[in-house]
Amino acid sequence: MEEVINDFLSYLKNVKKVSVNTYDSYSRDIVSFMDFLEDRKINDVNDITENIILLYKMHLEELGRSGLTISRHLATLRKFFYYLFSNRIIEHNPIDEIATPRVKKKSVELLSYNEINNLLKVVDEDLKDEFRDIAILKLIYYSDIKVSELVNTNIDDFNLQIGYLRCKNNRKQDRIMPLNKELLECISNYITYDRNELAAQDEQALFVNKLGKRMSRQAFWKIINKYAKSAGIVKPVTFSMLRNSFIVYNIKKGLNIDEVEQILEYGKNHI
Numbered sequence: 001m002e003e004v005i006n007d008f009l010s011y012l013k014n015v016k017k018v019s020v021n022t023y024d025s026y027s028r029d030i031v032s033f034m035d036f037l038e039d040r041k042i043n044d045v046n047d048i049t050e051n052i053i054l055l056y057k058m059h060l061e062e063l064g065r066s067g068l069t070i071s072r073h074l075a076t077l078r079k080f081f082y083y084l085f086s087n088r089i090i091e092h093n094p095i096d097e098i099a100t101p102r103v104k105k106k107s108v109e110l111l112s113y114n115e116i117n118n119l120l121k122v123v124d125e126d127l128k129d130e131f132r133d134i135a136i137l138k139l140i141y142y143s144d145i146k147v148s149e150l151v152n153t154n155i156d157d158f159n160l161q162i163g164y165l166r167c168k169n170n171r172k173q174d175r176i177m178p179l180n181k182e183l184l185e186c187i188s189n190y191i192t193y194d195r196n197e198l199a200a201q202d203e204q205a206l207f208v209n210k211l212g213k214r215m216s217r218q219a220f221w222k223i224i225n226k227y228a229k230s231a232g233i234v235k236p237v238t239f240s241m242l243r244n245s246f247i248v249y250n251i252k253k254g255l256n257i258d259e260v261e262q263i264l265e266y267g268k269n270h271i
Helices: 002-014 020-039 050-062 067-086 113-126 131-142 147-152 181-198 217-230 239-253 257-268
Strands: 164-168 174-178
Touching (some): 002 067, 113 239, 131 239
């Protein structure tokens, strides 16, 4: 069974080209299911029945897993068994008739209008010499840039003359983001006054940490929450929460829907 699992994970990585985070999530879910099977002496994928999967679902419930987590586990198994069935490794797909638990959708959490105002005030008034952090926060404010793109984008992806940033996500797909005058100035200042002194030799990342290395997702999260705290925001702020809040803030500030869509339009410009 181990060979089949390795083939499936290799398929996800090399054929489907899923992101690192997605790959890790699938791997953890598959390992969890395999541990469950091993405890019950099931060593052949053809011996896995609908009842076995239902027992596994009950097992997750007994462990106190949330409906969302159980849904994710079942989604992983659906993809796994579909792969096995499509490649004729199994004759019957045991998960076909099993329903996915309904998960109550969470409402989108946003920062308030005053919280955004306070955060922007911190950026404009208190960060005069923090060129890197200004560039990061302004990029989030003026675009729908994703944290994976902030992590993966390199110094050569910034074009000052034409005025754009080539963004890369976890799947190494590129898209072009036009930059307004303020963003061009922010990123240029960061490169001139911070990055050129900080970056380690041969480091390609646009955004680097104090050691001169490429910043991680956690590092970006820490920056956001550091300045959120300075702005008097006590709740944890996620990257998506900040992006969505900025979009709503711009609409409330007077931008109409067409103008907001124009800001976000670059996201469709894949190369």
